[in-house]
Amino acid sequence: MLHGAGIQLERSVRELDAVAITEMFAVNTLGPALVLKQFLPLLVRDRRAVLAAIELRRSHRHAICASLHPGSVNTPWSAPFSTTSLLEVQEPNLAAERLLGVIAGLAPENCGEFFDHYGKSVPG
Numbered sequence: 001m002l003h004g005a006g007i008q009l010e011r012s013v014r015e016l017d018a019v020a021i022t023e024m025f026a027v028n029t030l031g032p033a034l035v036l037k038q039f040l041p042l043l044v045r046d047r048r049a050v051l052a053a054i055e056l057r058r059s060h061r062h063a064i065c066a067s068l069h070p071g072s073v074n075t076p077w078s079a080p081f082s083t084t085s086l087l088e089v090q091e092p093n094l095a096a097e098r099l100l101g102v103i104a105g106l107a108p109e110n111c112g113e114f115f116d117h118y119g120k121s122v123p124g
Contacts, residue, residue, distance in 0.1 A: 020103040057111045064106050069122060070095045
């Protein structure tokens with residue numbers, strides 16, 4: 001979630017909003033961690049595992065856990081930013097196709113990495 005209902009992307013430091021940043025952090029960081037927490041017991045027999053990506057790679061060598069960035073997608077939330085020529089705003093179906101293509105090209109050695117919608121590695 002880049003931004004949600006009532007939350008807009010900041011265009012300058014003066015526009016930073018602690019509540020909005022906290023909500024985005026919760027959705028983008030804590031959300032995936034909590035989802036992984038629920039799915040990990042289905043994959044890992046040792047329930048004491050706490051570092052999911054490391055444990056996943058160690059115990060299930062063929063499993064892949066990677067982060068994907070969909071790029072700018074044509075939604076009501078991206079509308080204010082779609083007028084700039086700096087952004088490539090894509091339709092949701094194209095964004096989904098691109099992400100599925102990236103997923104199809106991943107291998108176990110990509111576990112723990114971050115990729116954009118073209119499959120290019122995003123620096124951490």
